Amino acid sequence: MSTRIALGVFEMMNPSNGMPTWTDPRGRGDDWDRLEYWIALARELDAAGFDFLFFADTYGYATLEGIMPEQVAAHGIQFPALDPMLAIAALARETRDLGFVVTSPTTVEKPYATARRFATLDRLTGGRIGWNIVTGSSQSTTDELFGVTAQLSHDERYDAADDFLDTCLRYWEHSWDDDAEVRDRARGVYADPAKLHRVEVAGAHQRSRGVFAVPPTPQRTPVLFQAGTSDRGRAYAARNAEAVFIQGQSIASAAAHVADIRAQAEKGGRAARDVAVVTGATVTVAPTSTEAHALRTEYERLLALDDAAVMFAGITGLDLTGLDPATRVVDLHTDLGQTLVQRYARQNPDMRVGEILDSFRTRAIRGFQITGSPVEVADEIEAIVDGSGIDGIMLEPTFGGPHAYRAFIELVVPILRERGRLDPPGTEDAESSPRTLRERIHPHGGPRLPDSHRARRLSARSK
Template identity: 40%
Template sequence: MSIILGAFQIMNPNGTVGVSWRHPDNTSLGYLTTRYWTTMARQLEEGGFDFLFFADSYGYPTDASGEILDQALIDATNLPMADPITLVSAVAAATTSLGIVVTSSTQVERPPAIARRYGTLDHLTDGRIGWNVVTGAAQASSAALFGEEMMAHDDRYAQAEDHLTICLKLWEGSWADDAVIADMQGGIYADPSRVTQIEHDGVFLSARGVFGVPPGPQRSPLILQAGTSGPGREFAARFAELVFIGGGDTELIAAQIADIRARAESHGRGGAIRFVVGAHFVVGATADEAAAKRATMLEFATLEQASTSYTWLTGIDLLSFPADEPLPDLHTEMGQTALDRYLHPGTSARKTPREILEEFRDNGINGTVFVGDGDGIADEMAVFLEHVGADGFLVQPHITPGTYTDFIAYVVPELRRRGLLPDLPAAASTLRSRLFPETGDHLPFGHPGRAYRRPAREAVSPS
């Protein structure tokens, strides 16, 4: 079976490790031009990638009083961050088979706005759009920007359930497959009996009305999820088709995947979820060349930048703790995932702030790192996937296009030789059927959204 390959991007000058825009080989300062992204998208499509993923957040790194950290602006850590949803049509027009996945937080916009945007993009991308559903990194500054109080962590996931349910009802339940007639002679665009109002009365969000967009090739975008706190894993088990897992400790990754699979099984969704791990690849023609590249990259990574980035994810300022004393148990109402990565819940193992920041500085927000030549890395990837039970990787950028150029030149041919990637370029298809050929373009039976589908029109018996 082929592995899944995604490319991780943010509409920001940095990659996901260090202050990489300063690297002389990086072209990432072009991130505010359309051509930068369409060129990258074509490279990824031709190189065998399944999708281009744009992470996103309105939140930026702040101190305890909510002021922006100067270091964030100096290094361009998570600020600036432009809106990647604006790129999707341009990327779709430049490609024919590449999937395009974008993050939208359930905390920012209300469900009908999200449903309408992704429902429209399902048409404009020919069914190649996916939504990474998150409750949001850097939630404190994001909420403040919108003039709101930050909702408590677990409530955000309960609210996300209302949010996604409304979207699913709009995508799946409002328009029947045969609602659009577009009969020019008869003068009927849509059959009123085949378009119905949806209703949702939730604890946090409610909706009543008709969806504004007829169904696209997938109806619902591919549903992805990221965030492995307890409520995050439960949300993934119930709703996600593809789950992004942060890299780092291999045993923690394996445990998170096993836990989500077990939960999915209990919801009747066993085998319906695939897992993709965020990882950093430094590849060379030889292992020595790769090691030299890695050493150069690390020159552009600092503890100050690592601390800013960690604060963005968790709200915790590691520099405010004694550098060499084990970190005490900490609680955050912001993102839990990057805290669990180091605190190892359930054990007494505790790292010091210095150890955490050094690891975070070198390995970035996801943390699994492969350095070597194509042959060696392809072997390591296969062993890793087998061990943790994942289905693929999100290739984190350090240098663009260099990270992807090296990966495509050296690793992709080795993956093909091992039967882990198809030899031929992918045919045009929806993103869902590309990743789930066995179930096709639409949400499969067993997914909660599928239950909202309207039954087919009853056959009219001849009189």
Template identity: 45%
Template sequence: MSKQLVLGAFEVMAPTFLANSWRHPLAQPEGYAGMAHWQELARQLDAGGFDFLFFAEALAYPMTPEGEVPEVVVREAVQFPVHDAPLLLSGLAATVDRLGFVVTSSTTAERPYLLARKYSTLDHLTNGRVGWNIVTSDMQDALVRLLGEGAVTAHDTRYARADDFVSLCLTLWEKGWDEQAQPMDKASGVFTDPAKVHRLHHDGPFFALDGYYPIAPSPQRTPTLFQAGASVAGKNFAATYAECIFTQERDVEAAAALVRDLRDRAQERGRPRDGVKVVNGLSVVVGDTEEKARRLRRELTDAPSREAMAALFLGWSGIDLTRFDPAATLQDISTEVGQSLLRQYQDPSLTVGQVLDGLRETMGGFKVTGTPAQVADEIESIVEATDVDGFLVEFTFGGTESYRDFIADVMPLLRARGLLPAQPRRGSLREMLTGSGSPHLPGTHPGRR
């Protein structure tokens, strides 16, 4: 029997993710800033059997190194506006009692102590259903200006900072309190046993701390850890810390190689090969007929303007394609922002003009289009060929329309083939995604060691 997949829904608290898809008749961008929009989506995903709702983040927006913001960014909603997704979670957790939630927070923009408090609190409020997607942040040119940081930090230095950041967070979550530290004994007057709360000391290359962690252990202690870096530094970081790694491959052979590589790196670090789950992006368009599905895919692909896609590429890679000769290539270009993204477009036979024209089709993960049976067949084929553990289903138009046909028509077929559990998973997010029998980090994880 094939492995049973984990499924997440990929969202961002914004009108759209890929520019201009909000203009499609099926899009529902109006409610993105309010709670009701996301509550409706959470109910749909929960009832449909998804395991988690994943929020990407864009702390900044596309900007050139000189500080210029292309007008199209504001005019056509190119990752502008984007609201603060973690603030949604307590309301969504009160709306549904099974679905997990993963939110993205940046080690470049945040502080370890403050982030640890936020995620411990969310883990309490969600009863152990929260995950942290660890990023070092794209759109660095805008971010450093917004935060007053001066200059863009070198790529590998950002990952060194992230390592120190996560190490300190793990110390707070895992070492600050013993189990059963809160007797709350009215007779003795002991609410918390001082002997079971420990003063912590951290003196790392980027962060220092001396003191107590004032939040009691949450159901998972440490939120389930996600990571999405695809550079060498990013893969090493993911293999060290991540329990679930988000990839964005579009080619089956490349995806299979990446999955093997990530498992090899985890094993080299003393973790079991199945200690990391790999989920790849998946854009699904379903139709009653193949012709209808392909027509809808064309409409979706054609929605973003060339100008808007160039702005997206600028934000994600730091490279402004509009400044290049369309006949030039990106072969010798370097960046400190989106190295893995840029590498995908550095084929010496690929011109800048071809990159611009192809961005709408090449950004994101696997694109599967067809009837429900065709979609299920292709998903099964991808799983068998790549050994991925699941998918982040990318929203297409925004709102519940993005997932309606996939839930109604495709998921029953996957369930019948044994690719999804007969009944939706329950428990902590860690238990649902990793299959462990405990909400806590496994003993092989560096946070426990």
């Protein structure tokens, strides 16, 4: 039987989703900050049967030695940006089945506020919400914006993320019994106080005490996504994530990555299938292969080396333009995001800084780059999924507006559907109640975290 492919779209609420494509007429330079733009996009994805719309997000922006390089503002490199979480309730109101995944960091936020926001969204969306847990990119600017002085090392940030998530899980999963919210008008009892439990956390990184203000929601815990693929990031994903977001570069490396995360998850007592893996993919499709490649060339012309260098520096803290182009990738070290540097080092330890920049200009932080006719694209997606064990793909925009998604919906979705890779149309008929995001990502399970998740073994009190 062919595997069903989960489908998502990777977005950021900024003018260009990364590289400066906002000037292109197909881009969204003029309407990225209008709610109507995002509503129209969400409706299109909902109608086409997509599983979720994913928002990457960060408080920070790229800096070099503490200063924002001119390109960031001038070329709109992930800047300026709005807070996508504030749009989710409106987008959910305008859609029926589409899930929403929002990125929120474990560094500068407080667990209780994060738990309350996601629980609120889970109630308001009827269980269509997921949280992409990140220890954060653009960390130095974020710390400055929030006045954080005690800087943690890369691995300490993941230790703090463990404490952070545990605190949220105690509130979501253990503060209210399932039958605590009685809403009994006749007896005048809203909630049964005997069925509420006080959370008490006194961890190395987090302290929090009290009863959760939000009663149990359809999923209780939002679907836990994770992005960040350093060794420590993978361990975190294997322990906690229900869906891992990777930027697959080749079938072989993605297969190794998937196998590693699943093996670590199994070692920790989880089932391999409890951890879905979703890869980013930039798809350029047109009726013929020649047209698709021409479109890709046109897109690549918008991308410049100095912008790429700025974006690379924002993520890793490394200014590659200031290094000898012959420097080897294995000699680079960063205490910020390690995913990117490790990606190149794993590909080829002998790779030089000059080559990294060249490749980063067109690939940036993206996953598989797929260009071709509708059948070629469908074949390649099937090869990726079958060859790597990946469960889903997240489409990355090219020119910035909905152009690339629309072409995919018109030209590729019907083929994948015919091949049994996507749900048949009408799966979500008007009579049935919408599935939660968790049931879309893990169709074998229910709306709540499975028993094998470590959240079940926690309790309201940390000790």
